[in-house]
Amino acid sequence: MKTNRFMEMALDEARAAGERGEVPIGAVVVLDGAVVARAGNRTRELNDVTAHAEVAAIRMACDVLGQERLVGADLYVSLEPCTMCAAAISFARIRRLYYGAEDPKGGAVDNGVRFYAQPTCHHAPEVYSGLNETESAGILRTFFAEKRELP
Ligand SMILES: [Zn+2]
Numbered sequence: 080m081k082t083n084r085f086m087e088m089a090l091d092e093a094r095a096a097g098e099r100g101e102v103p104i105g106a107v108v109v110l111d112g113a114v115v116a117r118a119g120n121r122t123r124e125l126n127d128v129t130a131h132a133e134v135a136a137i138r139m140a141c142d143v144l145g146q147e148r149l150v151g152a153d154l155y156v157s158l159e160p161c162t163m164c165a166a167a168i169s170f171a172r173i174r175r176l177y178y179g180a181e182d183p184k185g186g187a188v189d190n191g192v193r194f195y196a197q198p199t200c201h202h203a204p205e206v207y208s209g210l211n212e213t214e215s216a217g218i219l220r221t222f223f224a225e226k227r228e229l230p
Contacts, residue, residue, distance in 0.1 A: 085109050085155040086179060086210040092119040092132065093157045093218050099124060103222045106132035106156040108140035108149060108173075115152065116140035132156060133164035137171045148172045157215040159186030159208070165194035169202045176204040179215025 085107050092105025096119030108116040116139035121130040133156050140149055153175040154168055159182040168176055178188070187194045188206055195203035 081210050081212070083155070083177065083210045085114070085153075086157070086177060086215075088114065088117055089132075089155045089157045090179070090211060090214055090218065092117050093215070096120045096132065097218065097222045103218045104132045104156065104158050106136035106154060108136050108152050108154050110140075110144070110149070110152040115143055115149075129163065131161065131164050133160055134167050137167055137173075141171070150174070153177065154204075155210070157211075158182050158219065159188050159190065161185050162187035162192055162194060165192075168204060169195065169200055172202050173204045175207065177207045177210050179208075179210055180212050180219070181208060 089105040089107045093103040096105060097103030101120040101123050105119045107114055116136045118132050118135035118139055120132050121135055122128055133154060137149065140152065141147060149171045151174050154173045155177045157179040159178050160168060165187040181189060183190050189208060194200055
């Protein structure tokens with residue numbers, strides 16, 4: 080199994096999001112081998128449907144670096160990004176996208192609209208999938224299984 084220390088940090092963020100009652104997805108932005116930002120889903124906490132882990136991490140990284148784009152930065156996220164996040168990753172000029180588990184239902188990279196393969200996409204990151212895949216999928220599965228058990 081492919082594992083990676085930055086992906087492990089993204090999984091820590093995913094678990095922390097789950098503990099806050101959010102869908103457990105986490106993301107980390109890395110530039111020149113250093114973590115610039117790490118975030119989990121915050122949609123419930125902020126009442127903000129755009130507060131997915133990837134968008135939150137990109138916002139934080141741009142804020143920390145004081146710049147609009149993240150040229151040369153890499154993003155690690157536990158689950159295949161959705162259409163909104165795939166677009167945000169493109170707009171931020173992320174160099175490499177690493178994701179854990181595929182998301183056949185909501186993903187937009189290797190599933191769904193395959194955002195980066197569209198002629199309207201002007202910057203596509205290099206994509207690496209399947210990092211810590213089993214663990215990533217397991218965190219989500221456990222979260223939704225526990226939710227179903229609630230009264
Ligand atoms: Zn998203």
